[in-house]
Amino acid sequence: MQDLESLGMKKGLLYETIITTHNGNGVPNAAPIGVICKNKNEIVLNLFEGTHTLENIKTNSQFVVNILKDPLVFVGCTTGDLSSDHFKKHCDAFYIKNTDAFFTASVTRTKEIEKEDNISKSKMTIIKASVNEVIIKKESVEPLNRAIFAIIESLVYLTRIKMVDENTAKEYLERIHEMSRTVNRVGSLDHKKAMQNILKYIENN
Amino acid sequence: MQDLESLGMKKGLLYETIITTHNGNGVPNAAPIGVICKNKNEIVLNLFEGTHTLENIKTNSQFVVNILKDPLVFVGCTTGDLSSDHFKKHCDAFYIKNTDAFFTASVTRTKEIEKEDNISKSKMTIIKASVNEVIIKKESVEPLNRAIFAIIESLVYLTRIKMVDENTAKEYLERIHEMSRTVNRVGSLDHKKAMQNILKYIENN
Numbered sequence: 346m347q348d349l350e351s352l353g354m355k356k357g358l359l360y361e362t363i364i365t366t367h368n369g370n371g372v373p374n375a376a377p378i379g380v381i382c383k384n385k386n387e388i389v390l391n392l393f394e395g396t397h398t399l400e401n402i403k404t405n406s407q408f409v410v411n412i413l414k415d416p417l418v419f420v421g422c423t424t425g426d427l428s429s430d431h432f433k434k435h436c437d438a439f440y441i442k443n444t445d446a447f448f449t450a451s452v453t454r455t456k457e458i459e460k461e462d463n464i465s466k467s468k469m470t471i472i473k474a475s476v477n478e479v480i481i482k483k484e485s486v487e488p489l490n491r492a493i494f495a496i497i498e499s500l501v502y503l504t505r506i507k508m509v510d511e512n513t514a515k516e517y518l519e520r521i522h523e524m525s526r527t528v529n530r531v532g533s534l535d536h537k538k539a540m541q542n543i544l545k546y547i548e549n550n
Numbered sequence: 551m552q553d554l555e556s557l558g559m560k561k562g563l564l565y566e567t568i569i570t571t572h573n574g575n576g577v578p579n580a581a582p583i584g585v586i587c588k589n590k591n592e593i594v595l596n597l598f599e600g601t602h603t604l605e606n607i608k609t610n611s612q613f614v615v616n617i618l619k620d621p622l623v624f625v626g627c628t629t630g631d632l633s634s635d636h637f638k639k640h641c642d643a644f645y646i647k648n649t650d651a652f653f654t655a656s657v658t659r660t661k662e663i664e665k666e667d668n669i670s671k672s673k674m675t676i677i678k679a680s681v682n683e684v685i686i687k688k689e690s691v692e693p694l695n696r697a698i699f700a701i702i703e704s705l706v707y708l709t710r711i712k713m714v715d716e717n718t719a720k721e722y723l724e725r726i727h728e729m730s731r732t733v734n735r736v737g738s739l740d741h742k743k744a745m746q747n748i749l750k751y752i753e754n755n
Contacts, residue, residue, distance in 0.1 A: 353690065361702055377705060416701045416737075416744035423705045424751045464713050485558065487692045494699035496621045497566055500582060500628045508669050532621075539621035546629045 347479035348385040352412055352446055353487050356384055359531035360488040363411040363422055364390070365432065365439045365447075366401030373432045373439040374401055375422045379531070380410055386476045388450060391460070394468035402472060406452045409435070411444040412488050418443070435480070445483040450474040492532030495524040499543050506547070518547070552684035553590040557617055557651055558692050561589055564736035565693040568616040568627055569595070570637065570644045570652075571606030578637045578644040579606060580627045584736070585615055591681045593655060596665070599673035607677060611657045614640070616649040617693050623648070640685070650688040655679040697737030700729040704748050711752070723752070 354360060364378040374397040381389045388410070392399040402408050418441055421427035432439045440447040454473040459466060502517040509517065521543065528540045559565060569583040579602040586594040593615070597604040607613050623646055626632035637644040645652040659678040664671060707722040714722065726748065733745045 377702075414698050416698055416741045417747070419698075419701060419705060420744040420747045420751075423708060424747065426747070426751075464710060485690050485692065487690065489698065489702070491699060491702060493619050493621055493624075493694065494696060494703075496624060497582075497694070497696060500624060503628060505669060536621045539625040542622070542625045542629060542631070546625075546631075 347481065349382050349388070349448070349476060349479070350385045351479055351481065352448070354382040354385075355533060356382055358382055358490055358492070358533055360412070360490050361419075362488070363413060363418060363441055363444075364398055365409045365411060365441060366398055366405065367439055368397070368401050369404055373429070374398065375411075375418075375427055375431070375441060377419050377422050383473075387453075388474050388476065390472045390474070392470050392472060394470065399470055402452060403455075407438065408450055408452075408474070409438045409440045410448050410450060411441045412446040412448075412486055413441060413444040414489055415441075415443060440480075446479070446481040446486045448479040449477040451477060490531060492528050492536035495527040495532075496536060496539055496543070499524045499540065503543060503547065521547070552686065554587050554593070554653070554681060554684070555590045556684055556686065557653070559587040559590075560738060561587055563587055563695055563697070563738055565617070565695050566624075567693070568618060568623060568646055568649075569603055570614045570616060570646060571603055571610065572644055573602070573606050574609055578634070579603065580616075580623075580632055580636070580646060582624050582627050588678075592658075593679050593681065595677045595679070597675050597677060599675065604675055607657060608660075612643065613655055613657075613679070614643045614645045615653050615655060616646045617651040617653075617691055618646060618649040619694055620646075620648060645685075651684070651686040651691045653684040654682040656682060695736060697733050697741035700732040700737075701741060701744055701748070704729045704745065708748060708752065726752070 359379045359381045362380045363375050365375045367373045376398045378390055383389055431442055433442045438449055452472055452474050456471045458469050460469045499521045502521050506514050506517050525540050528536050564584045564586045567585045568580050570580045572578045581603045583595055588594055636647055638647045643654055657677055657679050661676045663674050665674045704726045707726050711719050711722050730745050733741050
């Protein structure tokens, strides 16, 4: 049987996905959501209070996770411009028509928390869900994880940091630290180790 | 016969790769280099004067492009910490042992230019090369392109821009414009269109 491993998802990593849900009247919704792979049959999401995705998941206890890299779908979901012809029905649920793969999931536990960062304090709900059906639609599927990108960005800054004035160098260093926080949140042990090597190199040079 | 299409490389996109070369004494070198796919049998690179990669390519007229995502290899190449046991021989050339795929390439044309950006003026050499042998070592290979990540980063800033003070919002907007420049340099038409949709949304909201 196919599971998250079949999709290339690895335990502990956070992937950028599009989650599709529908409300009580069957109106579909799509939103870009980070999905943490807990093991090959279980995921966790942190959802902000007041979003359609959370409301719909509370109503149905079920949702669909789409694995894709179409930039127009990611942007369309965020700006609210995704037209209804992007959705396709699968049993009672909806998925994104041109997705590389998708899976259906059922909520097993929810927990409300307050999250505070440097911008604001927000109510969030942590959703734990089990994976049901996994459907692969394209030959080669790779879920989207931001860690390697954050490392490449950091390397670009690293190679330039000696060529710029002091203020710009400080800014680059701040960006590298920001990328490091991203890697710690979404990456694997190897990603975290690579990021530590970058920080060590900066300290010694 | 396998070509760049077999590796999932698309015409016009720039991919983050590791290029392996060797000097006149057979000492191998590895460096992270952006490779532009011109068509399924041809690539272009822009190399800075004074790098080992350029010197070695001038000596041998041949090089190897490694398609991989190992963060420790990317960092090790940049910081100069990649140990010699990472290299493996293939005929006269070297590739990275744990690479997902690699191909050998022969220089067909070179052109020296001066490049000026907001940081500095540098001498560069544009290398045009034809693809020889393509070797795929892992079941699923996807070359690393930064465009979708730049779009995801922009969307993260976009969703926060209304929640922060004016100065931070300006900074976020500058980052989105920086990401837009990356997308224009490395991405596909769809990536560029998606980025334009983000900029249009910001203008109208």
